[in-house]
Amino acid sequence: MPALRTLEDLEREGLIKSDPRLVAAAQSMAIAVTPEIAALIDHANLANDPIAKQFLPSVHETEIAPEELSDPIGDDARSPVKGIVHRYPDRVLLKPLHVCPVYCRFCFRREKVGPGGEALGAAELEAALAYIRDHGEIWEVILTGGDPLMMSPRRLGELIAALDDIAHVAVIRIHSRVPVADPERVSDELLAALKPRRASLWLGVHCNHARELTSEARAALARLADAGIPLMGQSVLLAGVNDDVETLEQLMRALVTARVKPYYLHHPDLVRGTGHFRVSVERGRELMRALRGRLSGLAQPTYVLDVPGGHGKVPIGPAYLGDDPEAFTVEDAFGGRHPYPAG
Numbered sequence: 594m595p596a597l598r599t600l601e602d603l604e605r606e607g608l609i610k611s612d613p614r615l616v617a618a619a620q621s622m623a624i625a626v627t628p629e630i631a632a633l634i635d636h637a638n639l640a641n642d643p644i645a646k647q648f649l650p651s652v653h654e655t656e657i658a659p660e661e662l663s664d665p666i667g668d669d670a671r672s673p674v675k676g677i678v679h680r681y682p683d684r685v686l687l688k689p690l691h692v693c694p695v696y697c698r699f700c701f702r703r704e705k706v707g708p709g710g711e712a713l714g715a716a717e718l719e720a721a722l723a724y725i726r727d728h729g730e731i732w733e734v735i736l737t738g739g740d741p742l743m744m745s746p747r748r749l750g751e752l753i754a755a756l757d758d759i760a761h762v763a764v765i766r767i768h769s770r771v772p773v774a775d776p777e778r779v780s781d782e783l784l785a786a787l788k789p790r791r792a793s794l795w796l797g798v799h800c801n802h803a804r805e806l807t808s809e810a811r812a813a814l815a816r817l818a819d820a821g822i823p824l825m826g827q828s829v830l831l832a833g834v835n836d837d838v839e840t841l842e843q844l845m846r847a848l849v850t851a852r853v854k855p856y857y858l859h860h861p862d863l864v865r866g867t868g869h870f871r872v873s874v875e876r877g878r879e880l881m882r883a884l885r886g887r888l889s890g891l892a893q894p895t896y897v898l899d900v901p902g903g904h905g906k907v908p909i910g911p912a913y914l915g916d917d918p919e920a921f922t923v924e925d926a927f928g929g930r931h932p933y934p935a936g
Contacts, residue, residue: 594628594631595628596626596627596694596695597624597625597626597631598623598624598625598626599619599624600624602624603624603626603649603650606631607636608636608639608645608649609639609649612652614652614655615650615651615652617654618651618652618654618655621654621655621865621866622650622654622696622698622700622704622706622707623696623706623707623708623709624650624696625693625694625696626649626695627694627695627774627775629774629776629807629809629810630648630695630805633804633807634648634649643801643802643804643833643834643835643840644805646698646834646870647697647698647699647801647802647831648695648697648698649698653866653868653869654698654866654867655866656866656868656869658868660863661865661866661867661868662863662864662865662901663865665701665863665864665899665901666701666862666900666901666903667680667901667902667903667904668686668903669903670902670903671903673724674721674724675721676713676717676718676720677721677724677725678903679724679728679731680903680905681905682730683731683732683733684731684732684733684734684735685725685731685733685734685735686735686736686737687721687725687736687737687756688713688738688739689712689718689736689738689739689741689744690712690713690738690739690740690741691705691706691707691712691738692706692708692712692738692739692740692743693706693738693739693740693743693770694743694771694774694775694778695770695774695775697770698867698870699829699831699861699862699867699870700864701862701864701899703864703865703866703867704865706738706739712739722756722759725756725759725762729761731761731762732761732762732763733763733764733766734756734762734764734766735766735768736765736766736767736768737767740768740769740770740771741767741768741769742767742769742771742772743771743778746780746782746785746786749783750785750786753787753788754789754790756789756792757789757790757792763793764792764793764794764795765789765792765794765795766794766795766796767787767794767795767796768797768799769796769797769798770798770799771813772798772810772813772814772817773798773799773806773810773813774805776807776809776810776812777809777813778813779813779816784816784817784820787820788820795822795823795824795825796817796822796823796824797824797825797827798824798825798826798848798853799827799829800826800827800828800853801829801831801844802834802835802840802844803840803843803844806847810851814851814852815851818852823854824851824853824854825853825854825855826845826853826854826855826856826857826894827856827857827859828857828858828859828894829858829859829861830858830859830860830861830872830877830880830896831861831870831872832872834870836872836876836880837880838883838884838887841884842884842887845884845888845893846888846892848892849892855893855894856895857894857895857896857897858877858881858894858895858897859899860872860874860877860897860898860899860909862899862901874898874909877896878896878909878910881910881911882911885911885926886926886927895908895910896908896909896910897909913925917935919935920932920934920935921934
């Protein structure tokens with residue numbers, strides 16, 4: 594079965610009911626639901642299903658709050674060359690395309706991604722690579738978009754080889770939904786493309802709920818891990834999807850079991866039309882505090898907020914150290930308080 598890409602497709606499969614407000618939602622962001630994701634949706638509980646919430650358009654997307662932004666993390670403000678975002682001195686984002694296997698309704702690039710989204714042409718990609726070559730401080734290049742694993746293995750391999758030829762680029766990182774949303778793409782040809790000769794390559798896997806880690810997804814992750822590619826987990830804290838400690842615990846355990854190290858838990862960005870996904874920072878910190886007493890350090894992500902305007906990510910997790918410099922009080926993972934010398 595091909596991916597579901599229109600409101601008519603979703604209605605035919607019984608995933609939505611006709612509503613004129615959904616037309617506006619579909620116009621603001623592309624639709625794509627792969628067969629693997631569609632099979633996970635609970636038809637009997639569409640209103641509350643955490644998979645449906647992530648991928649099916651909602652009438653709530655037409656509700657725009659004053660604080661919401663079309664470019665919430667400031668990509669445009671930090672883009673010296675098309676396709677490049679240079680937010681930190683030692684690393685850049687490189688966005689070769691804006692196509693994804695699925696379109697998450699909370700995406701911070703929701704107004705840019707989709708089949709009609711801009712992909713870099715040959716000259717534009719060469720200009721982006723020239724920028725990286727000309728900036729010797731760039732130690733890490735992060736391929737994102739869009740989803741870089743939607744590129745053909747040949748094109749992806751050529752891009753990785755070009756980055757590998759830049760001596761000061763030590764790390765190539767890729768962010769992707771593909772292993773979870775379209776695991777069949779993790780082919781032998783793709784694995785061969787993910788093999789720079791010199792630089793190290795890391796893969797960040799986006800996953801927000803343990804149910805997304807199907808047997809097929811776990812098999813795809815195993816193929817990547819067996820090929821020697823380190824895997825990191827990136828998740829977004831989303832109301833109605835994973836904003837309770839039991840669900841987050843299950844997710845982090847499932848990731849670690851699949852050989853994916855939980856890396857970031859993102860606070861939801863101020864994206865236009867995504868207020869229904871938003872969780873308070875206070876609630877997020879409470880959840881992280883609860884996880885500390887339930888999970889080993891291996892399964893603990895860093896809770897981060899991307900500062901609007903292109904100022905980067907900061908950790909916003911709970912603090913455990915009192916602020917008296919003469920006699921610190923340390924709080925343990927279970928709420929107990931203990932004195933600790935300041936010296």
